[in-house]
Amino acid sequence: MNKYGLHGKLTASAGNRDALASILQEASKLVASAPGCQVYLVSTDVSDENSVWVTEVWDSQADHDDSLKDQRVRELISKAMPLLAGSPEEGQTLTVLGGAGIK
């Protein structure tokens, strides 16, 4: 069955990329046990020193949306917001057809 995917870039203000990545990795630990979470990756971009990419696969969009209601996740989002540069968003919403590394 198809899954819900998100691949999105967050751009940190100068000097804050690693702090942002660290917060997102904390978030990944929280959502790892959330219902429907299959993948939540935190990556840097070899060609852009200020950005962090988050790649998510969920069983459904509802599972993803529910994860954002978790108070601990919301606290991490609040911590991350001041580190962002406010650049336009970039990325894709995906319909994950299948592949390796998901159930």
Place this chain on the structure above:
Amino acid sequence: MNKYGLHGKLTASAGNRDALASILQEASKLVASAPGCQVYLVSTDVSDENSVWVTEVWDSQADHDDSLKDQRVRELISKAMPLLAGSPEEGQTLTVLGGAGIK
């Protein structure tokens, strides 16, 4: 330890997206058991009816590069090539710092 990630778009010529996605899903079955392959996802883009995104996580770039030497993978690439529209490539090479869904 950091992983090697790739997120790239393949654009099919008109009417060929599903055939392209199908070939890539065959490829995902082959590489699922390749050394160092953690994730190989095949997705469509909700905002672009002609493209397929492939999202890969490997233990190392060498593991990825080795996978392309597999004769069966090369045959699938040969099948996929004529379906491509030849649009400019789009995507990112990533350093996957961590997250959920990988080992």
